[in-house]
Amino acid sequence: MRPLRRHPLLVPALLCALALLAAGPTAAKGDAGDPGGLSTEVVRLFEEASATTRRYEEGRKEAEVQRARAQRLERLLAREQRNIAALHGDLGRIARAQYRSGGGLPHTAQLLLADSPEELMRGQRAVWQADLAVNNAVTKSRRAEARLTADEAKAAKAWQALERRNARLAEMKQGIEQRLEAAQSTLQGQADASVAAGACRGTVRLDQPEPGFGAAWVAPLETYELSAGFGSGGERWASRHTGQDFAVDIGAPVRSVGEGRVVKVSCGGPFGIEVVVRHPGGYYTQYAHLASVAVGQGERVAAGQWVGQSGTSGNSTGPHLHFEVRLTPYHGSGVDPMGWLAERGVQVD
Structure with missing residues (x-):
């Protein structure tokens, strides 16, 4: 209108x-x-609690990522250690095979007992090659184990540091919330008194x-x-x-x-x-x-x-x-x- x-x-x-x-x-x-001072204090505590909560949530998520990484590295380390144990088993089987095939006899005796020198050389070459391959695999696995051990320790250390930081933030957050609750109660009490009096x-x-x-x-x-x-x-x-x-x-x-x-x-x-x-x-x-x-x-x-x-x-x-x-x-x-x-x-x- x-x-x-x-x-x-x-x-x-x-x-x-x-x-x-x-x-x-x-x-x-x-x-x-x-109540200007109290009102300002309530707003400040709101902002402080909000900022601390954001930092706590960010830290918690970061800690979860680090914990997951540490657990993954721990699983990889355990798998590598199982591989090394299996390779050691292979080495043991190769040694037993050498013994059964005459690996413990002098070279001259092996030549006398073999059906032919070619057969003897082929058998020894196969055993040597298997022995070399397994030794190389063990060496590589040992290096991988050392790297994983260092990475896992580093990830676990970062995770534990984040957990300590988050514990401090949680304590700060609780303290702020307690002060905020007390200030809110006082502020509302003043408001109720104003309403009862009918005057701002x-x-x-x-x-x-x-x-x-x-x-x-x-x-x-x-x-x-x-x-x-x-x-x-x-x-x-x-x-x-x-x-x-x-x-x-x-x-x-x-x-x-x-x-x-x-x-x-x-x-x-x-x-x-x-x-x-x-x-x-x-x-x-x-x-x-x-x-x-x-x-x-x-x-x-x-x-x-x-x-x-x-x-x-x-x-x-x-x-x-x-x-x-x-x-x-x-x-x-x-x-x-x-x-x-x-x-x-x-x-x-």
């Missing part, structure tokens, strides 16, 4: 007044209880990611699992679910899906701590059940900019982001957010 023409100076004043009425009670920035603790100025998403529209979270969808039924909703839920840990940065202006920051009621952004084209997006807010009312935001941190404030059974797309800033005007994002090139799955 085409908007009505208004006086150019009257429009900003009316928008500001409506935004203030919609926002409800909000504490001023710089409040003494501002103030805007948390998180260190924003470097711009460069390159897309006009993005998903509201970088990593997540989908839970309750738009229009689904449930005893916690008066009729039908009005948005899309994203299951995510407390403190995960929540992104504005597109550029726009913040028209509401509220810290009370069933949605707990929430932010509403108006986008070009007249649509609004809501980010609810937050643990903190990172933008102020009336502030312009870019696609991908952090507007807050996920939590479980308000009418919530667990940590998640409740995301809505609305035709107005108010509850009850929602449209299917998944379809709306898909129309803008954002696949959420």
Whole structure:
């Protein structure tokens, strides 16, 4: 619908007044209880845990490759050792054959007992050739055994070093996760206190990611699992679910899906701590059940900019982001957010 023409100076004043009425009670920035340090710490621990997890997974895969190589070399070494044992057996059989054919008699006696000198020479030549071939094979196998022994020891050493490194990374990861869990609990406690008081603790100025998403529209979270969808039924909703839920840990940065202006920051009621952004084209997006807010009312935001941190404030059974797309800033005007994002090139799955 085409908007009505208004006086150019009257429009900003009316928008500001409506935004203030919609926002409800909000504490001023710089409040003494501002959780900025804690919020930043949670984000830092998220990033640190993620980086350590990636290093651990890379090390684990590398260790598996080295272990497989060491086991393969061990099998080749065992096979080479069996070959050497078999060749030694062949040498023993050749020696016994020489003995049975007179190999232990003096050369003159062998000439006297042989049917002919040619027969004697042929028999001895065959035995000598077999003896030489087996000796050569044994020498080659010994060299192969030495190489395999060195390679197997080297691979086993690399594997063991990786295992020790992975054990240290696993210990670091566990320590980070424990600190993160404690910080998340404190952050959510502050959020619950804000909701109970019906007043926000103030805007948390998180260190924003470097711009460069390159897309006009993005998903509201970088990593997540989908839970309750738009229009689904449930005893916690008066009729039908009005948005899309994203299951995510407390403190995960929540992104504005597109550029726009913040028209509401509220810290009370069933949605707990929430932010509403108006986008070009007249649509609004809501980010609810937050643990903190990172933008102020009336502030312009870019696609991908952090507007807050996920939590479980308000009418919530667990940590998640409740995301809505609305035709107005108010509850009850929602449209299917998944379809709306898909129309803008954002696949959420």
